[in-house]
Amino acid sequence: xxxxxxxxxxxxAAVTAAVWSQAPHVWLDPDAIGKxxxxxxxxxxxxxxxERYSTLTQIGPGNVGRLARQWVFRIAAVGAQxxxxxxxxxxxxxxxxxxxxxxxxxxxxxxxxxTGRELWHYDWVDHGGHLVGQRGVGIWKSTVFFxxxxxxxxxxxxxTGRELWRRNYADARxxxxxxxxxxxxxxxxxxxxxxDAMDMPGFLDSFDPANGDLQWTWWSTPRAGDPALKxxxxxxxxxxxxxxxxxxxxxxxxxxxxxxxxxxxxxVFAGQGRPGANLWxxxxxxxxxxxxxxxxxxxxxxxxxxxxxxxxxxxxxxxxIGGKPRKLLAxxxxxxxxxxxxxxxxxxxxxxxxxxxxxxxxLSPQGEPVPIPDKDPSVGGSINxxxxxxxxxxxxxxxxxxxxVNSVEGKAIYYLTDDSEKPSGxxxxxxxxxxxxxxxxxxxxxxxxxxxxxxYPSLNNAPTTVGPSILATASDLVFTGDDQKNLxxxxxxxxxxxxxxxxxxxxxxxxxxxxxxxxxxxxFGAGDSLYAFSLPN
Amino acid sequence: MEKLAVQERVRNDRSIPCSRRRxxxxxxxxxxxxxxxxGIVALAAASIGQQTQNAGEDGVRQYQNMTPEQRAAATRxxxxxGAVPDKAAAARGAPVYQGNCAFCHGPQARGxxxxxxxTSDEVLGDDHGxxxxxxxxxxxxxxxxxxxxxxxxEELRDIAEFLHLQVEEVANRGAYRVLNILVGNAAKGQEYVxxxxxxxxxxxxxxxxxxxxxxxxQLQRAWIWPSRxxxxxLAVTAAVKTADGPxxxxxxxxxxxxxxxxxxxxxQTHVIDREPGVDVRMNDPLAAHQQMILTLTNDGMHNVxxxxxxLK
Numbered sequence: 001x002x003x004x005x006x007x008x009x010x011x012x013a014a015v016t017a018a019v020w021s022q023a024p025h026v027w028l029d030p031d032a033i034g035k036x037x038x039x040x041x042x043x044x045x046x047x048x049x050x051e052r053y054s055t056l057t058q059i060g061p062g063n064v065g066r067l068a069r070q071w072v073f074r075i076a077a078v079g080a081q082x083x084x085x086x087x088x089x090x091x092x093x094x095x096x097x098x099x100x101x102x103x104x105x106x107x108x109x110x111x112x113x114x115t116g117r118e119l120w121h122y123d124w125v126d127h128g129g130h131l132v133g134q135r136g137v138g139i140w141k142s143t144v145f146f147x148x149x150x151x152x153x154x155x156x157x158x159x160t161g162r163e164l165w166r167r168n169y170a171d172a173r174x175x176x177x178x179x180x181x182x183x184x185x186x187x188x189x190x191x192x193x194x195x196d197a198m199d200m201p202g203f204l205d206s207f208d209p210a211n212g213d214l215q216w217t218w219w220s221t222p223r224a225g226d227p228a229l230k231x232x233x234x235x236x237x238x239x240x241x242x243x244x245x246x247x248x249x250x251x252x253x254x255x256x257x258x259x260x261x262x263x264x265x266x267x268v269f270a271g272q273g274r275p276g277a278n279l280w281x282x283x284x285x286x287x288x289x290x291x292x293x294x295x296x297x298x299x300x301x302x303x304x305x306x307x308x309x310x311x312x313x314x315x316x317x318x319x320x321i322g323g324k325p326r327k328l329l330a331x332x333x334x335x336x337x338x339x340x341x342x343x344x345x346x347x348x349x350x351x352x353x354x355x356x357x358x359x360x361x362x363l364s365p366q367g368e369p370v371p372i373p374d375k376d377p378s379v380g381g382s383i384n385x386x387x388x389x390x391x392x393x394x395x396x397x398x399x400x401x402x403x404x405v406n407s408v409e410g411k412a413i414y415y416l417t418d419d420s421e422k423p424s425g426x427x428x429x430x431x432x433x434x435x436x437x438x439x440x441x442x443x444x445x446x447x448x449x450x451x452x453x454x455x456y457p458s459l460n461n462a463p464t465t466v467g468p469s470i471l472a473t474a475s476d477l478v479f480t481g482d483d484q485k486n487l488x489x490x491x492x493x494x495x496x497x498x499x500x501x502x503x504x505x506x507x508x509x510x511x512x513x514x515x516x517x518x519x520x521x522x523x524f525g526a527g528d529s530l531y532a533f534s535l536p537n
Numbered sequence: 538m539e540k541l542a543v544q545e546r547v548r549n550d551r552s553i554p555c556s557r558r559r560x561x562x563x564x565x566x567x568x569x570x571x572x573x574x575x576g577i578v579a580l581a582a583a584s585i586g587q588q589t590q591n592a593g594e595d596g597v598r599q600y601q602n603m604t605p606e607q608r609a610a611a612t613r614x615x616x617x618x619g620a621v622p623d624k625a626a627a628a629r630g631a632p633v634y635q636g637n638c639a640f641c642h643g644p645q646a647r648g649x650x651x652x653x654x655x656t657s658d659e660v661l662g663d664d665h666g667x668x669x670x671x672x673x674x675x676x677x678x679x680x681x682x683x684x685x686x687x688x689x690x691e692e693l694r695d696i697a698e699f700l701h702l703q704v705e706e707v708a709n710r711g712a713y714r715v716l717n718i719l720v721g722n723a724a725k726g727q728e729y730v731x732x733x734x735x736x737x738x739x740x741x742x743x744x745x746x747x748x749x750x751x752x753x754x755q756l757q758r759a760w761i762w763p764s765r766x767x768x769x770x771l772a773v774t775a776a777v778k779t780a781d782g783p784x785x786x787x788x789x790x791x792x793x794x795x796x797x798x799x800x801x802x803x804x805q806t807h808v809i810d811r812e813p814g815v816d817v818r819m820n821d822p823l824a825a826h827q828q829m830i831l832t833l834t835n836d837g838m839h840n841v842x843x844x845x846x847x848l849k
Binding site: 177236374379382426 | 614617653707710714715716717718719773792821
């Protein structure tokens with residue numbers, strides 16, 4: 001070895017050692033996860049409420065114009081994945097102890113939150129599954145949990161990325177696939193699953209974070225002997241009825257209840273083989289954390305035939321109505337209805353369209369929309385709305401009392417492609433027709449009324465997976481973006497645009513904020529890059 | 538039950554190597570992956586399915602221009618479906634299946650007196666007969682399924698491929714075909730066109746319109762929402778009064794809250810920041826069609842398509 005080379009090697013070794021010894025140490029008290037996030041963003045929604053509301057005020061209307069990009073981490077070393085020409089960050093980054101954790105399908109990175117420098121990278125070689133997205137990790141003590149496209153729960157050492165254990169919970173050959181972020185609550189890792197190509201039943205699993213032992217399973221459709229089977233023509237149809245659990249739910253520590261949104265019914269567009277309401281697909285379900293037992297449900301789309309896939313976040317918030325404090329839950333559902341429920345009982349307060357729609361003839365006595373059969377997909381084509389929302393996170397600001405959601409107004413033609421008595425799979429197809437308009441809306445969850453809305457100018461039709469995600473802060477800012485690479489900050493009360501910044505791609509994952517070294521950071525993924533913004537020194 | 542079976546299968550699957558992940562610790566460099574061009578974006582436009590992305594009008598068109606085989610293959614890759622069924626073998630297996638299996642399992646293997654097979658562990662756990670052949674030879678006598686011990690392996694394999702093709706036709710939504718969508722009343726469709734369309738259009742618009750499209754569903758889509766691509770008359774235009782005075786008019790190629798890009802009549806591109814004092818007036822020649830979509834009934838749509846389909 002030449003002396004220069006030896007010197008270089010020595011420097012590299014010394015620098016590596018120095019960096020390693022200064023690496024932040026990650027340890028998260030599970031009891032801290034539900035608290036208001038200030039110096040961390042320790043779980044998918046920041047806390048368990050799904051509000052995506054931060055109490056931080058360093059960045060406010062008066063100085064937001066000075067927000068500046070601090071660093072960008074670009075995923076440069078992955079390239080095309082199956083069905084995805086370039087990596088797209090769809091996760092909500094978690095930040096614990098100065099370390100950010102981000103994902104795309106099959107990959108996890110730990111980054112230094114101060115610099116965006118990579119600390120470690122975990123790379124999974126999948127054996128099947130759909131690589132459509134990955135929403136992020138969960139953290140318990142010093143363990144990071146990650147779900148793979150082929151349905152493995154992987155436990156990693158948060159400080160090194162070394163694998164601790166893994167456990168398979170669903171078969172990719174049955175078209176189950178996983179994109180979710182595990183939800184960590186106390187000593188439970190709650191894992192949901194996706195996959196609606198093959199008429200499989202959805203389920204939710206709870207695992208022991210220490211060793212991966214299965215604690216309970218809740219099935220999205222009723223098993224033998226359950227009275228809810230009366231909403232299906234027979235047990236076989238229920239066994240193949242879908243209701244995937246592919247987005248993280250929310251949790252009320254006081255009531256010890258998980259609130260989980262369940263996905264579309266199967267067969268997806270062809271409902272003729274499954275007359276009935278098809279419980280508990282397309283619902284919001286309240287489950288006991290310790291047992292997984294169903295406490296109550298509200299079915300947002302009974303007998304769905306439009307892939308209304310009810311997986312938008314159920315937001316938990318409290319309000320005073322008629323002088324009485326109420327524990328409530330709100331959801332801007334994909335079927336176009338805004339729903340507000342009493343989260344103790346499941347009783348409805350508001351069920352009201354928030355986009356123009358005409359597919360329901362009214363509400364049932366339980367408050368559930370009643371679908372009009374003529375709007376079902378048909379051989380000749382049937383016109384109905386596109387999905388009004390999707391998985392990207394809405395937000396709620398308790399100060400304004402408003403829910404903020406990116407929504408779509410528009411129509412699609414739905415065809416029935418399988419008109420047999422025993423359809424299977426999707427059994428149909430839908431494609432938007434005409435202009436589909438993206439609209440940011442601020443909705444009063446106590447009335448369902450739209451307080452303000454902003455139509456995004458664009459020549460592009462809204463994507464079916466509308467977003468991006470939203471963050472609300474105590475300085476009455478709303479962070480989100482358009483479909484043309486702009487991060488945009490709105491005033492929470494009126495929807496005025498206060499600031500924007502052009503990025504390399506459209507915001508594609510969750511936006512988080514937390515304090516680090518006295519600075520409020522805003523961190524989010526846009527395309528293949530993770531961006532960190534803060535005020536300059 | 539189903540899930541227990543799943544875990545059983547995975548544990549017994551020796552094809553999964555013990556160490557199937559690559560761990561990269563601090564200080565290690567990654568070899569850059571190969572950047573492949575992807576044509577898959579387009580296919581997603583075909584489905585308002587779970588989590589799919591809409592690729593816009595271009596994507597829809599691109600997808601429609603694919604051959605059915607290309608479409609199926611692209612969706613197969615996108616969804617991460619398993620082994621590709623051997624269609625020739627499946628065709629040979631069809632009569633064998635219908636003669637021996639359909640009575641209990643139904644003509645499409647979706648169940649009859651016996652269970653449906655397309656979602657069964659035995660079928661979905663198999664690629665090309667390696668598990669199904671031994672299973673079929675033994676049968677399941679305790680549940681009334683006979684053993685096919687004397688059936689030649691080739692025929693058993695053909696049955697297996699037939700079953701895999703039934704799965705493919707369900708799971709691969711890129712392989713779906715619309716049925717005969719001509720369900721409307723052409724005479725009523727003509728009445729609709731006369732009543733609603735002739736204030737903007739002339740008979741020339743509709744002459745031989747059906748001959749311009751490959752299928753009635755493309756015709757249906759196109760009369761409701763014509764493609765802007767290749768037809769300058771359908772482009773969105775704008776007149777932009779700039780802060781310092783002049784008004785620029787042209788075809789809009791991009792617009793956001795913050796910027797608008799126009800191409801004027803001379804072909805010159807103008808990029809204008811939407812600052813205070815800049816006034817943007819946009820015009821969409823398809824605005825009347827958008828209004829129509831908001832009120833169009835299914836019967837109205839079917840009837841007009843049935844009428845226009847007669848104009849070959």
